[in-house]
Amino acid sequence: MAEVTMTRRSRITPEREAELYDAVLDLLREVGYDGLTMDAVAARTRSSKATLYRQWGSKPRLVVEALRIQKSEGFDVIDTGTLRGDFHAMIDRGDDCQMEQDSALIRGMATAVHADPDLLRVFRERIIEPELAELDMVVQRAVARGEVRADNPAVDYVLHMMLGAFVARTLIDDRPPNQAYLRDYIDAVILPALDV
């Protein structure tokens, strides 16, 4: 599977690929996940829709790849010395506008991955697993410092709590999650569940 992808991808240069991902991220910032169309990506990057579909197959796939690149580039190792400091720093890394986009993206993905198991695999590998790895690193440092008990059962649910806070905000309160809400949720729910 990886080999097939490599062959398919080799039709455009890495520089061109980077340009395309930048354009996708710009469009995401401008119009959000729901508003982003393959037509707009094609127009912005002066490529044909046929090329985009040949390379990435679908809008969700293209967006996942673009986000993966952004994620690996913007990855600053967070280590403030406390679990609360680390969690808040993760929230403060973005801004409210980016959070609104992420919220639309998760909503779009939740539907798209359901209809496409292969996309779900890519989404898990590229987005969920790196998130889990980063959260796990942050929590394991807290365990090593003695802030969190290693056998606290909430340790296995940190990403569930974070992602759940995100999604629930829109459905329950009819507004996108923002930094103030997520900081409050961390202090009210996540840290107490971890007995910090």
Place this chain on the structure above:
Amino acid sequence: MAEVTMTRRSRITPEREAELYDAVLDLLREVGYDGLTMDAVAARTRSSKATLYRQWGSKPRLVVEALRIQKSEGFDVIDTGTLRGDFHAMIDRGDDCQMEQDSALIRGMATAVHADPDLLRVFRERIIEPELAELDMVVQRAVARGEVRADNPAVDYVLHMMLGAFVARTLIDDRPPNQAYLRDYIDAVILPALDV
């Protein structure tokens, strides 16, 4: 607005309406929210699609109304004497199959309500607000018993935690939430956050 709806609804009898909702709930159980089509509802109930669209406007609206009826009928007042007992009893009210449907429903709704603010209002009034009211009743009894401090900040996030656990399961673990998972989440996250 309410008046308009009443007038529109009065074209079919209450008995016929109840039959239609039962058929929708049967189909939800059989094929899930994603698989449910207006064609199938029309065929099952020997009505025309035109009638269904005239009465309910769209699939999500019809499903919301059917669920509201089910909810108000199946509402047993839960009062086990402890918060943990009450939360577990709420989970045990359904079964794993129903939870899988609820999960598909929330996923479908999260997308549908985004494109339709009027549907979001109906969804909030019919589904979210009764859920909030029931959870609030359960939590306020725990406060009155002295199990939960009234000023515990997690009190405002009980539905966020529940709904979040639900949605996160599918995206993170790639499987629908079931009763064992939700009971574990209640014990590992929700009760500790409430300091119970």
